[in-house]
Amino acid sequence: MTKHLSIIFASLAVIFLSACGQGDVLRVDEVVVNLSPVDGNPSSGYMTIHGGPDDVSLVSVIADDVMRMEMHETVEKDGMAQMQTLTEVAVPAGEKVKFEPGGKHLMIWGVGSGSIQRGTLRMIFIFSNDDRIQVDGVIRQVGGAAAETADEDDTTDEDSAS
Numbered sequence: 396m397t398k399h400l401s402i403i404f405a406s407l408a409v410i411f412l413s414a415c416g417q418g419d420v421l422r423v424d425e426v427v428v429n430l431s432p433v434d435g436n437p438s439s440g441y442m443t444i445h446g447g448p449d450d451v452s453l454v455s456v457i458a459d460d461v462m463r464m465e466m467h468e469t470v471e472k473d474g475m476a477q478m479q480t481l482t483e484v485a486v487p488a489g490e491k492v493k494f495e496p497g498g499k500h501l502m503i504w505g506v507g508s509g510s511i512q513r514g515t516l517r518m519i520f521i522f523s524n525d526d527r528i529q530v531d532g533v534i535r536q537v538g539g540a541a542a543e544t545a546d547e548d549d550t551t552d553e554d555s556a557s
């Protein structure tokens with residue numbers, strides 16, 4: 396009798412292992428925040444979402460260290476580029492969904508100075524199946540001289556002579 400049971404448990408274990416080991420896993424990577432060079436203007440966020448075994452939707456993106464974050468899409472209307480707010484974004488099973496310049500993007504207001512100094516923004520992506528995926532997005536300073544001063548604190552500094 397006990398022999399039988401252990402065989403059943405063993406075969407169950409194999410089934411679980413194989414279920415974990417194959418197929419697509421819902422995940423988010425290549426998360427980037429392009430910090431606005433103008434104080435008060437929104438920054439933009441981009442990422443790649445990899446669909447899992449089931450069709451889901453991205454329903455929200457949140458971060459503790461921002462004032463406000465929205466999902467947007469740039470669409471052309473009467474020859475003009477316009478932005479519209481998205482309430483959810485479909486992520487079909489096994490497919491890649493990209494947020495990228497000129498298309499879907501995150502609009503981010505008020506990125507905290509702590510995150511800016513650290514160079515990363517901790518974000519949580521919330522999906523319709525209740526999956527919550529936490530990713531540290533890389534903050535990039537774009538179009539400003541501020542980016543140069545932040546990470547050059549040794550050797551070649553001009554004012555180290557003073």
Ligand SMILES: [Cu+2]
Pocket residue numbers: 467468478500501502
């Ligand atoms: Cu926008």
